[in-house]
Amino acid sequence: MDKKSWPLWEVFIRSKSGLQHKHVGSLHAVDAQMALENARDVYTRRNEGLSIWVIPSSQIVASEPEDEYIFEAAKSKVYRHPTFYDIPDEVGHM
């Protein structure tokens, strides 16, 4: 029989108000509503969440680990950090 697998969803949970949603894992569900319900049962059995995001895994666009060079430009720009600048101690905290 031709059986179709349930699509994979990625789950993001906001654990407390004031914090951002954080990726916690994935699950299978037929649609968004079921994905939300399953996420509640799988990932928030002990009040770990106030809010859930689910997104079809196929919709995530990701950079590739071998494309490390995309981060190269920032590495040489030490002058973007506060410690690059010398301020005398007498000035106090800045």
Place this chain on the structure above:
Amino acid sequence: MTKSINIAKLEARFQAKVDAEQKIEPKDWMPEAYRKTLIRQISQHAHSEVVGMLPEGNWILRAPSLRRKVALLAKVQDEAGHGLYLYSAAETLGINRDELFEQLLTGKAKYSSIFNYPTQTWADIGTVGWLVDGAAIMNQVMLTRTSYGPYARAMVRICKEESFHQRQGYEILLALSQGTEEQRKMLQDAVNRWWWPSLMMFGPSDAESTHSAQSMAWKIKRKSNDQLRQEFVDATVRQAEYLGVTLPDPDLKWNEERGHYDFGKINWDEFWAVVKGRGPCNKNRLKTRRKAHENGAWVREAAMAHAEKRAARQKEEGIA
């Protein structure tokens, strides 16, 4: 030629990363054998959680009080959850859920042999929590530091929840230990039957363990089977004394020189027999899993068909 040089280079980079305690993530390059080992180990672990629901589910309807029943229900739900965290981690390695189920149901993939033993009395439920979960925790705490990121993260979640499992088990046994003569006998009988299989959960001794050396080098495992087994024995003896039960091993005694407990020889023939399918419940466990999977097929198909139909209708209405 260039290809093999490239692979050697990639392997060296991979190993350097592992040695530097950096986690490997799903899209990172990894040796094929590392991927295969992880799929085997994580899925075996997931299957163990799922099959592990069966011996405990056996007692939900017979739990002696509402307090015990809600605790056991919550524990069995957790096992399902743990299975799902782990399947989700395994899937990041490029295998899908249906393949994983297929491997379990056809017997191609193994699960922990401990779940091929029956839970005969209520004391078994307490003992499973205390000893079986206790042994699993030793292994799982180690795995929170495993080199594969998604597996390590799943383990952190699981460990947070396992502590409840062990404590509820021990509490069941404490109640029995303070009960009637008959209840104390039931407790001792359960410990007699579960002690050795619990020690076997750590797997063959280091000398016999085929995958161990490579898994240690890849930092999938961080401690050897014998090391974990020893830690478990050391931690458990005092808990047994407090319960007033005897661990069924005449050779079990404190070794001042080693700073550890010595213990007797494990019956590896029994271990291998159960691994190879000749344990008391192997056939029954797989049969039950298969039946549940087959009986659920129409639900899975109907839910999918319903979702597709609704999506199509919404699309149509959107256009109109």
